[in-house]
Amino acid sequence: MTPVEGADGTDGEDGGDFSLFIETAAADSPHFQMNASGGKGGDGKAGLSSDTKGGDGGNGGCGGNVKLLYGHPYLKLVAELRNIYQDEDEDDKVKKLIGILEENPDVALLEPFRQKLKDSASPETADVVIQEMTSRLIVLADGWKxxxxxxxxxxxxxxxxxxxxxxxxxxxxxxxxGMFHIMPVGSAAQLANMQEEFFFPWIHPVQxxxxxxxxxxxxxxxxPSDREAVAETMVYFKRLQQKTSPFEHMQAGSTLEKLWSKYEQRIAAAGSVPIFKDLHRKTVxxxxxxxxxxxxxGYKYNHVPVVSFDFCREQLDALIANFKTIQEEYALQLEALQDVTERNLRWPRPDARRSLR
Structure with a gap:
């Protein structure tokens, strides 16, 4: 019988790179799991006769690189509280704090602070409440992380x-x-000053x-009489304002400008900064x-415009037609992104890690 050496095991696949942006995470805990572990190396095979060498085991794949940016409601509330704390108008500070406590749906968490402010609605009490709330919210947000x-x-x-x-x-x-970089976000300033190890383009202009x-x-x-519809419309605009606000005052040569220009091609979004700035201006x-x-x-609802029905219909038609234009642009962006992805697969980045024997 001809000696046949055992076959070597195959190498496991690398975990790959994965980036995730959560605009507003669930406050209590992450409702997800992420697995970017490397694949197991295959086992070597035994020789097929008594005088042959066994096969080598395969190498395990490298763990993936995961980046997570997430907006936590408690951290966003902390950012608002800090802005109120810096307000020099003492009376305005108390009013704003009462407003936040009344609007926030997390009744059980904030009730002790509401009660303390009701007992003594003074600027001094407001400062104490802000400090205590901030400490409590940060601890809870750290637990989520x-x-x-x-x-x-x-x-x-x-x-x-x-x-x-x-x-x-x-x-x-x-x-x-692999590496796991996680960055909680409470304000636009954090996104605007992000370090490169955490950075990836977290929004797309077409979106x-x-x-x-x-x-x-x-x-x-x-x-206008439909309060629920008015509130929902404001939510849409506020979401867009939050998404685009990091670009509002972005200057040439700033940290965000350098990083966004470096990485925007990876999501086929070249030249997207002017779009974000324009959307932010219109949204505000x-x-x-x-x-x-x-x-x-921009008129009061009892204002009677001196325009024809045809004019109003043309305006509505133009608004609806915009969706077709954006959809076509989106298709082009997807095609460009597919080209970028295929090139990366054919020519891996030089910093890509490999399993070595």
Missing amino acids: SQALASTDVSGGMYGTYGEGVVNGNNGKSGER CQMLFEKARLRYFCLE LYLDRLSQGLDYY
């Missing part, structure tokens, strides 16, 4: 074991552990344009009109 870390696996793959023979094969090597047109169409058709304008009880054009 710890759970997210525990729910994410970036471990390297197990090595494959050797095959037996007259001379045994060698075990493979375990894959390297923001679609949201803007949806909000604008709702505003155009809004019935519409929010201001909504908050003043004005209509889509």
